[in-house]
Amino acid sequence: MCGIEILGTGAYTxxxxxxxxxxxxxxxxxxxxxxxRTGIKARHITNGEPTWRxxxxxxxxxxxxxxxxxxxxxLIIATTITSDFSxxxxxxxxxxxxxxxxxxxxxxxxxxxxxVYGIDAAKRYLQTDSDLKYVLVVAAERLSKITDYTDRSSxxxxxxxxxxxxxxxxxxMFTSYIGADGRGAKFLYSKVHKxxxxxxxxxADEIETGDFAAGKYFLYQDGKEVYxxxxxxxxxxxxxxxxxxxxxxxxxxxxxxxxxxxRIIETAAKNLGVKMDKFIVNIAExxxxxxxxxxxxxxxxxxxxxxxxxxKLCLVGFGAGLTMGAVIIEY
Ligand code: UT7
Numbered sequence: 001m002c003g004i005e006i007l008g009t010g011a012y013t014x015x016x017x018x019x020x021x022x023x024x025x026x027x028x029x030x031x032x033x034x035x036x037r038t039g040i041k042a043r044h045i046t047n048g049e050p051t052w053r054x055x056x057x058x059x060x061x062x063x064x065x066x067x068x069x070x071x072x073x074x075l076i077i078a079t080t081i082t083s084d085f086s087x088x089x090x091x092x093x094x095x096x097x098x099x100x101x102x103x104x105x106x107x108x109x110x111x112x113x114x115x116v117y118g119i120d121a122a123k124r125y126l127q128t129d130s131d132l133k134y135v136l137v138v139a140a141e142r143l144s145k146i147t148d149y150t151d152r153s154s155x156x157x158x159x160x161x162x163x164x165x166x167x168x169x170x171x172x173m174f175t176s177y178i179g180a181d182g183r184g185a186k187f188l189y190s191k192v193h194k195x196x197x198x199x200x201x202x203x204a205d206e207i208e209t210g211d212f213a214a215g216k217y218f219l220y221q222d223g224k225e226v227y228x229x230x231x232x233x234x235x236x237x238x239x240x241x242x243x244x245x246x247x248x249x250x251x252x253x254x255x256x257x258x259x260x261x262x263r264i265i266e267t268a269a270k271n272l273g274v275k276m277d278k279f280i281v282n283i284a285e286x287x288x289x290x291x292x293x294x295x296x297x298x299x300x301x302x303x304x305x306x307x308x309x310x311x312k313l314c315l316v317g318f319g320a321g322l323t324m325g326a327v328i329i330e331y
Contacts, residue, residue, distance in 0.1 A: 003174030010061025039262025043159030043287030054162035055140030079114030112319025114291030148218035163295030184322035
């Protein structure tokens with residue numbers, strides 16, 4: 001079986017730490033509400049660092065931990081919904097920053113499921129291209145750029161950060177499932193700026209809105225709809241991936257879920273019939289960092305010795321799109 005091995009991971013967490021009490025100074029909220037409804041105590045937000053710089057820092061660390069040089073990377077897949085540029089890709093800017101001179105590079109947008117989609121893609125490249133030795137999957141997110149800090153129902157959830165993994169071909173166990181349901185796109189989105197070119201004869205919003213409300217350049221969410229989707233999508237994705245190789249969910253050592261809300265993770269665990277002590281959770285300190293959340297939790301659990309070589313891991317996420325996915329690998 002062609003699988004992949006994670007050779008090294010890295011993460012970058014901005015120094016600026018915003019607690020629930022800090023947020024209560026700018027919006028009508030309080031620590032008690034945020035803690036009990038979400039499990040979040042603090043989030044880290046960039047003090048100006050761009051998305052690519054966070055991604056480059058995480059990548060440098062992942063390369064160091066993998067013991068390989070940037071020049072050995074053949075492909076960089078950067079996952080982000082908050083690139084610094086419409087073009088070029090943030091992956092190309094990271095490629096230059098880490099000296100990955102021989103790497104192809106592109107961005108992948110699957111929102112919070114991005115890292116899972118990225119690992120799935122990396123495995124497929126490694127499986128079909130024998131010249132390719134190492135792939136860098138780097139998730140970098142600056143959600144503070146699209147967060148509406150006057151909307152108390154959403155601004156309390158999000159943080160910034162980046163995390164990366166260097167992967168190589170191996171014969172270790174691997175299975176994955178990725179999916180999407182575009183009917184739910186209207187429940188979680190952030191629009192790009194309005195296009196008013198000199199030849200346009202109307203600026204009426206209804207031409208461009210469709211299911212999506214006018215304005216909404218900041219992240220908009222229907223929290224209840226997203227919550228409902230998430231609690232079903234996480235267990236469904238994990239089961240679909242496991243079923244492909246006849247793996248029993250009970251044989252997985254660690255679940256590394258997207259860190260969106262502790263109550264979502266608890267419900268997903270219950271629906272899977274798995275105890276919470278098998279779930280890696282770091283939401284209290286980071287909040288939701290979109291595609292960076294799974295690899296950040298993974299990196300922290302590897303670094304503190306919780307996850308050990310040989311452990312079977314299920315990385316499982318959901319996000320805007322709506323997207324979902326799970327990757328089951330042996331560390
Ligand atoms: O990566 C994916 C990103 N998004 C998600 O994962 C979001 C998924 N959804 C959620 O996590 C939850 O729906 C939220 C955390 C967003 C909201 O939790 P909830 O338990 O569904 O709360 P709610 O929206 O039903 O609001 C309950 C009350 C409301 O007050 P009333 O109408 O009952 O008087 C809100 O106005 O809580 C109020 N409220 C707040 N109060 C204090 C909403 N936000 C806050 C707040 N502080 N920050």
